[in-house]
Amino acid sequence: MNNDWNALISELKSGSIRALSRLVTRVENREPGWMEAMKEIFPETGKARLIGITGAPGSGKSTLTNRIARTLVEKGFDIGIIAVDPSSPFSGGALLGDRLRMRDVSNVEGVYVRSMATRGALGGLNQSARDVVKIMEAFGKDFIIIETVGVGQDEIDVIKIADMVMVVLVPGQGDAIQAIKAGIMEIADVFVVNKADREGADQVVIDIEAMLNLDIDSDAPKPPVLRTIALDGEGVPELVEKILAPPNPTHRQEDFMKERVKEELIGLVEKEIVGLIKDRWNENNGLERAVRDVLSHERDPYSIAQEIIAPLVPLLKKN
Amino acid sequence: MNNDWNALISELKSGSIRALSRLVTRVENREPGWMEAMKEIFPETGKARLIGITGAPGSGKSTLTNRIARTLVEKGFDIGIIAVDPSSPFSGGALLGDRLRMRDVSNVEGVYVRSMATRGALGGLNQSARDVVKIMEAFGKDFIIIETVGVGQDEIDVIKIADMVMVVLVPGQGDAIQAIKAGIMEIADVFVVNKADREGADQVVIDIEAMLNLDIDSDAPKPPVLRTIALDGEGVPELVEKILAPPNPTHRQEDFMKERVKEELIGLVEKEIVGLIKDRWNENNGLERAVRDVLSHERDPYSIAQEIIAPLVPLLKKN
Numbered sequence: 001m002n003n004d005w006n007a008l009i010s011e012l013k014s015g016s017i018r019a020l021s022r023l024v025t026r027v028e029n030r031e032p033g034w035m036e037a038m039k040e041i042f043p044e045t046g047k048a049r050l051i052g053i054t055g056a057p058g059s060g061k062s063t064l065t066n067r068i069a070r071t072l073v074e075k076g077f078d079i080g081i082i083a084v085d086p087s088s089p090f091s092g093g094a095l096l097g098d099r100l101r102m103r104d105v106s107n108v109e110g111v112y113v114r115s116m117a118t119r120g121a122l123g124g125l126n127q128s129a130r131d132v133v134k135i136m137e138a139f140g141k142d143f144i145i146i147e148t149v150g151v152g153q154d155e156i157d158v159i160k161i162a163d164m165v166m167v168v169l170v171p172g173q174g175d176a177i178q179a180i181k182a183g184i185m186e187i188a189d190v191f192v193v194n195k196a197d198r199e200g201a202d203q204v205v206i207d208i209e210a211m212l213n214l215d216i217d218s219d220a221p222k223p224p225v226l227r228t229i230a231l232d233g234e235g236v237p238e239l240v241e242k243i244l245a246p247p248n249p250t251h252r253q254e255d256f257m258k259e260r261v262k263e264e265l266i267g268l269v270e271k272e273i274v275g276l277i278k279d280r281w282n283e284n285n286g287l288e289r290a291v292r293d294v295l296s297h298e299r300d301p302y303s304i305a306q307e308i309i310a311p312l313v314p315l316l317k318k319n
Numbered sequence: 320m321n322n323d324w325n326a327l328i329s330e331l332k333s334g335s336i337r338a339l340s341r342l343v344t345r346v347e348n349r350e351p352g353w354m355e356a357m358k359e360i361f362p363e364t365g366k367a368r369l370i371g372i373t374g375a376p377g378s379g380k381s382t383l384t385n386r387i388a389r390t391l392v393e394k395g396f397d398i399g400i401i402a403v404d405p406s407s408p409f410s411g412g413a414l415l416g417d418r419l420r421m422r423d424v425s426n427v428e429g430v431y432v433r434s435m436a437t438r439g440a441l442g443g444l445n446q447s448a449r450d451v452v453k454i455m456e457a458f459g460k461d462f463i464i465i466e467t468v469g470v471g472q473d474e475i476d477v478i479k480i481a482d483m484v485m486v487v488l489v490p491g492q493g494d495a496i497q498a499i500k501a502g503i504m505e506i507a508d509v510f511v512v513n514k515a516d517r518e519g520a521d522q523v524v525i526d527i528e529a530m531l532n533l534d535i536d537s538d539a540p541k542p543p544v545l546r547t548i549a550l551d552g553e554g555v556p557e558l559v560e561k562i563l564a565p566p567n568p569t570h571r572q573e574d575f576m577k578e579r580v581k582e583e584l585i586g587l588v589e590k591e592i593v594g595l596i597k598d599r600w601n602e603n604n605g606l607e608r609a610v611r612d613v614l615s616h617e618r619d620p621y622s623i624a625q626e627i628i629a630p631l632v633p634l635l636k637k638n
Contacts, residue, residue, distance in 0.1 A: 035621045035624075035625065036621075038619070038621045039619050039621050039622055042616070042619035042620075042621070043616065043619075046616065154473065257614060258610050258614065261610045261613045261614055261620065262606060262610050264613075264620050265606065265609055265610065265613070265620050265623060265624060266593065266596075266597065266600075266606075268620055268621065268624035269593075269596055269624045269627050269628060270589065270592075270593045270596075272624060272625075272628050273589075273592055273593075273596070273628055273631065274585065274588075274589045274592075276628075276631070276632065277585075277588055277589075277592070278585065281585075287581060287584065287585075290584055291577050291580045291581050291584065294580045294583075294584070295576060295577070295580055297361070297362065297365065300357070300358050300361035300362075301361075301580065301583050301584050301587055302354045302355075302357045302358050302361070302587065303358055304584060304587075305354075305584060305587035305588045305591060306354065306591075308588050309588060309591050309592055309595075311634050312592065312595070312631055312634060313595065315630050315631060315634065
């Protein structure tokens with residue numbers, strides 16, 4: 001690993017926010033040496049509690065995240081926020097990147113906010129999020145909040161790396177129903193009915209509880225349903241209490257941790273191999289030729305794929 | 320390839336719906352021989368026009384799809400519908416699988432409807448959709464409608480395999496804004512303002528047109544904005560006209576086709592290799608041990624990934 005990385009890592013460990021930002025960017029961009037850097041950082045990881053916050057757009061998640069972050073900072077904790085923004089499939093950029101500017105906590109001492117686009121991450125959104133989490137942990141963050149806008153599959157996947165997931169719903173948008181459709185009910189450890197002063201808040205609570213009671217097979221404790229008004233902070237202390245409560249060890253904890261690591265390992269191997277294959281395939285315009293052959297129907301994509309894999313098969317089968 | 324597959328394929332080509340269903344299921348499940356079957360089918364593919372329909376839940380996409388399918392059938396075409404359903408991240412199943420039962424076209428002669436979950440597809444959602452499209456083409460479908468609920472990233476990705484994408488919006492839900500956030504504005508070839516008899520329909524049209532005019536850099540023709548009332552069929556003939564119009568060859572066509580094939584090739588190779596790696600890794604509990612080592616912080620995931628890839632690197636670098 002070159003000196004550059006080493007210097008950044010030691011600055012990171014001594015609390016440099018600039019080093020934190022740079023490391024995240026360089027690792028996100030998969031700059032040469034990123035894996036060695038992550039190896040160096042690894043012993044310092046696994047210390048923070050990861051809180052996921054998700055819900056429909058407009059549910060007040062960002063305001064809630066800000067409130068929670070402020071409250072935790074007041075209690076002496078160091079906070080990282082990863083704001084996952086939906087991104088355009090074509091431009092590749094985050095569409096809400098300027099959320100950063102709107103955050104009242106982004107200049108608060110003890111809070112570091114990082115935006116991340118749902119696509120375009122070279123290592124995949126989940127791995128990028130995992131990398132950022134580790135770098136924030138090595139920096140010394142105690143709590144890392146992963147906030148996602150919307151309820152798409154990618155966002156559900158990324159929120160699953162959190163230790164505790166809050167699902168935010170608001171009255172009057174049929175959100176509870178949307179949440180079921182998107183499969184986010186099952187990943188909730190806490191439900192938050194935000195904008196609880198609005199008409200229909202009681203109905204949302206009733207809807208959630210009704211849905212939770214449908215799951216009669218499960219012995220797991222039902223996730224609590226809390227009410228908040230994020231704008232004026234009402235209900236936030238109770239929410240922070242849940243965050244500070246010791247994790248319930250019986251609740252999916254161990255299997256969940258194993259699954260998370262397994263996914264990370266397979267994901268890392270996958271990305272690396274695919275990268276190598278693409279590199280090799282792009283040499284001599286091999287991929288371009290293959291594309292032309294498929295378009296002209298001279299060859300089929302399945303045979304081509306098998307041909308590419310063929311030399312690797314004996315190696316993979318042997319061991 | 321065994322006789323079983325051969326028999327199914329020849330039944331498929333002679334128009335057996337039962338064979339169509341079975342082939343789709345067996346290919347989706349990646350049953351041994353699936354690749355050989357797809358090779359066999361490949362020469363019969365590339366004939367249908369793929370229409371993507373997307374939009375927020377509740378926008379009336381299914382009703383619209385039904386109307387379009389019926390109209391096309393009346394004109395003598397054979398129609399396939401792929402209904403992509405959001406699915407639970409835990410159960411792995413489609414949540415709206417029973418949409419099939421609600422479809423008034425699922426029993427119409429000349430229409431074949433297939434539901435597909437956003438996750439759980441062994442080959443990935445996109446590849447599964449591509450496979451189903453090919454099997455439907457080999458059966459003789461003239462138009463294949465890919466309908467997705469919601470606007471998640473996965474769904475945007477799958478809709479991108481279509482030749483023509485319709486984005487359905489409805490008045491009164493701030494849908495246009497949501498659509499931009501989710502990045503679906505840019506993939507639209509046609510905008511449909513459904514439930515156009517509702518208050519606010521004019522505003523939706525104005526919003527869409529305003530957004531389209533923001534994109535002053537582009538020389539591409541602006542996608543048309545049509546109004547429909549899917550429930551009583553109003554506006555559907557105009558929409559079907561757009562579907563039947565010859566594709567505009569200047570509009571992204573060629574690059575788009577190449578990109579689509581490239582993605583498919585890389586995806587196929589990726590899935591195959593990852594499958595092989597997982598198989599090998601699961602032997603002797605290698606993966607389990609690796610997970611334990613990471614959890615106990617004895618080893619880091621990056622070193623483990625590199626170790627797994629190491630034997631393949633010389634082979635991949637050589638050629």
